[in-house]
Amino acid sequence: MTMAHALNAGLRRAMEDNPKVLLMGEDIGTLGGVFRITDGLMKDFGAARVIDTPLSESAIVGTAVGLAMRGYRTVCEMQFDGFVYPAFDQLVSQVAKLRKRSDGVFTMGLVIRLPFQGGIGAIEHHSESPEAYFAHTPGLRVVSCSNPHDAYWMIQQAVTCDDPIIFCEPKSRYWEKGAVDTERAGLGLFDARVVREGRDVTVIGFGSYVKTMLRAADAAALEGRSLEVIDLRSVAPLDLDTLVASVRKTGRLLVVQEAPHTASIGATLVAELTRECFYDLRAPGLIVSGYHVPYPISRHEEEYRPSVERILDGVDRLFEYDV
């Protein structure tokens, strides 16, 4: 099944499991969402549980907060990554802080679904990677799925989590198929996954880049280099145990992300893993990222986005430290 279908099935199951689960967003009901992630859910669960909202993102999140105070769990769809910023205030000032402010009385069990990353030839504001803004905020958690199986399970785990989750969906992978085991989740929501074992370099990424990293690993293997590919899955908090074990083994670290590297997830990964693995590292951790420019016109996005070639170039640079 496709990732889009898996998310749909996961949301459906979450709604069946708990009558307090609601969906809110722009065009998610009658239309089924611009990406059709919520297709058919309004028909089956009714307009009281699948809510087509006015076009105001701050209100989608702000009312989800009020619904949470009344015992509901709302999955909010931000139509595109670049449209989450009007809701930033509610997310940072309220969603992230209300549990603390209420001494644990208020449970902000809500999910913010965010189609993110580029690669779909879109116009401005439709291809952003804002994960670091949220990862930086105490009180929030940020996760990203990279395949249909994880999409199916992670969205359900996010709904049942008592903390607010920013759920990043790589929109360029919505229509790619993969096997989904509907019996077993396999991993927890905040676990990283070693997708491919290797000896020479640990390559860490998330969302659409897991597939890119695997392609790079195939290409590197032809040159006799063995890449260990890790799907981060949980962007915040980091599953450091899994990451540290890998970097200690390989001695080399490469992070792949679409966001610019300044104050990014990659920057944090390099800092944390350098601290934890300092004496095992054979080279400084490197980041292959987007450039420090607004996400470019999509005619330039292939040059902007980390590619297999740029990942392999990063691997080469890591080996240059070998003497």
Added chain:
Amino acid sequence: MVTDPISLLSPEGELLTHPDYVNSLNDASLFSMYRDMVIVRRLCNEATTLQRQGALALWAPSLGQEAAQIGAGRALEPTDFSFPSYREHGVAWCRGVPPANVLRLFRTVSSGGWNPYTYNHALPTIVLANQMLHAVGYAMGVQRDGADTAVITFFGDGASSQGDALESFVWAASFNAPVVFFCQNNQFGISTPVTTQSRVPLAERASGFGFPGVRVDGNDVIAVYEVTRTALERARSGGGPTMIEAYTYRMGAHTTSDDPTRYRRETDVELWKHRDPIERVKALLAREYDYHRDSFAAVDAEAEAVAMDLRRDVLAMERPDPITMFDHVYAEPHPLIDEGRRDLRELGLTEVLP
């Protein structure tokens, strides 16, 4: 069109008639609202004193707004849910929140202060208008529960310019949410006059969103009570949202950090002193209902005692152990929380310091 503010009690303490609203309060209820207002003003002044003495970091006085807050607060049923901004000390009093709990925020021993579900009163919200969307969401939950509950949210003339305020109006209208938007127009957002926020009386905005807006004399506790009660009942019975603009005046500073002499005329303050919300009820009670000096003195004595209790409770509030900064950030385990706790312990920074 919104006409003159609805008024049922003149500044001189004479009962007035209005085609849509009638005073339903008997003398005992009126006296008890008088008592509430006197106590809340006394508590407010005690808090200002505590701040001046260094016992509070800050205080936001509600001076002059007692009728708006007690009138609205007393109109609520216990099961109704209220969402304050940060100056609704009178509403908190009506909801039963212990005054000392209100001051925990200003004593900086908490960012909240009470259990919202104990009093059906949400926590102070300092970022303007954020709470208005929470109120609408809560009201949407009430609708789904089929509950006989109304929701009220408080905001000011300054907050009325926030996007969240306007979005909350749109949503409440779209979903016919059982919510009352209670604006205390105290005429200033710190120094910014309401004329900078709006070219029309704020209550007029409501009609553009598709629900009624009512302008009430915010210094008239009877009118505020009746108007709010009617709006809450309308919400409970499926009539949808109402906006109330309580036209009042902030007699004190924005906060104890503010100096209002820099931006408003003393003559205006003098004018509003003659419209004092407490004096007019006292005049009515004395003239029409035969309350005597002893009754008023008893209220003053009670207010003094409550204020002294507040002082004692506030001064007894100690700084919580710094390790508690890690409590309740997340519901579920988080490695950075564990790391922070460990760090503070290793640094020996976890004892309560005097």
